[in-house]
Amino acid sequence: MSLFCFLWMPVFYLFSRSLSEDTVFEGGVSALLLGSITAVARFFLGSFISRGGFGLSLWLSGFVDVVCLPVLLPLAVYLLFIVLRVFGTLHGFLPFTLLWLIPVAAIRAVGWTIQRDPLHLVLIPLLWTALAAGIPFFINLILNRHPWVIIPAALGILALPFLSATVYWAFYSQRIMMGFLLLFPGLVPAVSYIVVSLVKKRA
Numbered sequence: 788m789s790l791f792c793f794l795w796m797p798v799f800y801l802f803s804r805s806l807s808e809d810t811v812f813e814g815g816v817s818a819l820l821l822g823s824i825t826a827v828a829r830f831f832l833g834s835f836i837s838r839g840g841f842g843l844s845l846w847l848s849g850f851v852d853v854v855c856l857p858v859l860l861p862l863a864v865y866l867l868f869i870v871l872r873v874f875g876t877l878h879g880f881l882p883f884t885l886l887w888l889i890p891v892a893a894i895r896a897v898g899w900t901i902q903r904d905p906l907h908l909v910l911i912p913l914l915w916t917a918l919a920a921g922i923p924f925f926i927n928l929i930l931n932r933h934p935w936v937i938i939p940a941a942l943g944i945l946a947l948p949f950l951s952a953t954v955y956w957a958f959y960s961q962r963i964m965m966g967f968l969l970l971f972p973g974l975v976p977a978v979s980y981i982v983v984s985l986v987k988k989r990a
Contacts, residue, residue, distance in 0.1 A: 788908040792896035795912040800885040803920070806984035807882070814868065814883050821864065822887035825857075826894040845959060850952035853911060858918040859948060861887035880923040881980075888915055906958055914951045914973070921947050921976030924983070947976060 836848040850856070861884040892912060899907040925947075928940040950973045957966035 788905050789896055789900040792892055792899065792908040792912055795916070796885055796889045796892045799916055800882060800889070803881055803885065803981075803984070806981065806988050807878075814865070814879055815886055817868075818861065818883045818886035819890065822861065823890040825860065825887075826891040829857075829891070830894055830898075846952055846956040849955040849959065850948065853907070854914050854951050854955045855918065855948040857888065857891055858884060858915050858922075862919075862922060880926060881920055884919040888919065910955065910958055913970075914954060917973050917977045918947060918951055919977075920980045921973075924976045924980035927980075927983075943976065947973065 834848060834852045836844065836851050838845050838848045862880060864887075865880055865883045892915070895911070896908060922944055925940040925943040928936045950969060954966055954969045954973055957963075957969060
């Protein structure tokens with residue numbers, strides 16, 4: 788399980804790059820550097836939200852400290868780089884985010900291994916991937932400029948982080964059946980991203 792947490796992000800990054808139509812990706816060094824800085828800072832700063840039982844505080848802790856913020860932060864930074872014209876394409880969200888998460892996952896895996904926490908070692912990398920690939924899937928739908936998909940795609944971008952945090956809350960609260968029922972729809976956008984990339988690659 789520790790190896791899964793260590794290796795999942797770099798393996799999925801290489802897999803996603805093999806499906807990409809872009810042979811060159813700008814921002815790889817920046818992603819690794821910024822990811823390493825945030826991972827070390829998070830290690831020393833600790834959690835931002837204190838857990839108090841299995842209610843709202845646990846859900847907020849999952850959203851901010853564990854599941855969503857580690858993925859939303861590199862997505863936001865990449866968008867800022869585009870606004871500042873550091874990068875020139877919107878198609879680098881996924882590789883930038885995955886590279887950012889490699890050092891984050893490595894440092895988190897050390898702590899979770901010491902705590903002997905299989906839930907975090909397996910579930911969290913999957914949820915990070917669901918967000919890292921799912922949100923770009925919705926962004927690509929919006930970029931296609933079909934009016935009938937813009938609003939659903941925008942709602943999907945907003946809903947996916949909340950769904951992922953709820954999956955974490957359900958599993959952590961021992962609501963295993965609810966966790967699995969919510970996990971599968973949470974993975975659908977990421978799987979759709981992979982399927983679309985495969986179809987484009989073979990076309």
